[in-house]
Amino acid sequence: MAAVPAIVSPIVRNPAPFFIALLLYLLPSCGTTPIHKSGERMWTVNAEYGRPIRGKSFAWTGLGTADTFSLSGSNYWFVSNRLSLGAGLTATLFDQSDGWVTGGEAEALGRWHFAEAGKTSFFWDANMGFLFTSKSVPENSTDWNFTFSFGPGLEVPVGDKLKLLTAIQYHHLSNAKGRETVENESQNEVRFMIGIGMTW
Secondary structure (H helix, E strand, O other): OOHHHHHHHHHHHOOHHHHHHHHHHHHHHHHOOOOOOOOOEEEEEEEEEEEEEOEEEOOEEEOOOOEEEEEEEEEEEEEEOOEEEEEEEEEEEEEEOOEEEEEEEEEEEEEEEEEEEOOEEEEEEEEEEEEEEEEEEOOOOEEEEEEEEEEEEEEEEOOOOEEEEEEEEEEEEEOOOOOOOOOOOEEEEEEEEEEEEEEO
16 A cells, blocks of 8 residues: 555656646547537536645745535536636635635636547636635735646536546645735645536
8 A cells, every 4th residue: 555655746746748648648638529519618616635735846935734525516608619617716725734714716717628538528627716815814914816727627417517627736826925915825726626517
């Protein structure tokens, strides 16, 4: 069992090479008839768990140590085959050392369904948002932060219009040394998501 953490740990610390390789492997199937077509809409409801990454990951150093638990809802519109833009709201609990913190996040969403296998779709998310919390997140920062996230996901049909969604994302929050702000502590985390989507 010791071999499992040895394999998984580098992917969690720096997942980009793994998912870029996966993307390049799957891209040839983009020639198939798209599952999602221009003009289609989708609602989603998701549950998420975030595990903080301490230290530097990609270009950002994370000092936050809070596990996060989130519920989110979103509305997507397919602006072209396979590509959708949307808006979402997320409610999050942060398990910080100074107690539980509640937060609300508004996001602009992008999702590209880059490959299909039968009726299963592989997608890539890229999101940006603004987070307001009941007290500072991380502990010595501010009660507001800018956010972004990205990562791959999988969509599996469970009915005519119902989809099961699962994804793993890199999520970053920081205040970017905003106006009248001295500290710029940030939190990076790996977020695991499972949800339900409905198309029409």
